[in-house]
Amino acid sequence: MTTQILNLVGAEPAVSHDAGGFVGVPIALTYAQIASLFHQYREELTRRLIGMVKSRETAADLVQDTYVRLLRLGDRHVVEQPRALLHRIAANLAIDHIRKEKHSVQALDCLDTAMAVPCQAPSPERELFSKQRFRIFLQAIEHLPFRTREAFLLCRVHGYSYKEIATRMNISESGVEKLLMRALDRSCEALKAIDNAE
């Protein structure tokens, strides 16, 4: 299976060395993941575009167009910075829109702001939240039954395919799925401790 690397993120390095280290790990997006990414960033993108095009309705349309563009990239591309890519696409669409409209000088002033991806530096709250999640996940992983933990780590840390894990652990691929399902389920369950406390 060939996977194309999309070089749409311009100046960003192939694997980022900044605070977004994990975000910078190239991932091949499935349609489902694109849908989820879109879901995750929809509000953020809409807010940004409202600021640019000064219209909630137009912003919503442009965000929708962003999604369609992303889907068109197909599901076998490697996207290195999904968030930056989404912002880039959305900003370009908004710039096109503003150029077409050319209805006011004020709108063109937005071009400068349009070119910068908003700062990703985590707030202290976000950082604390993140540390809490990290600890909770680590604890959950350490408490997983041995084989569940083994399958999970082979999958997530070592990047083994289900087939490779199945061979290595001498179980079927659906057996691997069941172990991974348990790992995800426990991770989700563990988060309830902080979700409920909020």
Add this chain to the structure above:
Amino acid sequence: MQCTDKSGEMIPSERQVRLRYEAVAWVIRLHNDQVSQKDRRAFDDWHAQSPEHALMYGKLLSIWNSSELWAAAAAAVEPEVHSFNMKTASSR
């Protein structure tokens, strides 16, 4: 929908429990790079059933893909990474 028992604890409804189980299963199924077209179509149908399906899937996928979970997994393999710069895990 969730309701509370006498002690005020949240009790997920049966529907919620089932949804979560299905969403977990789909996240894991689709993570497989060998996933079949048939499964993809089945997922699309499942996902399109209701906003709750889509939301639950989004929630589980964001946990599965979260940088904190990756970082925790890496730390579980190599305890020395445990103290690694948390900034790595704190941005999304």
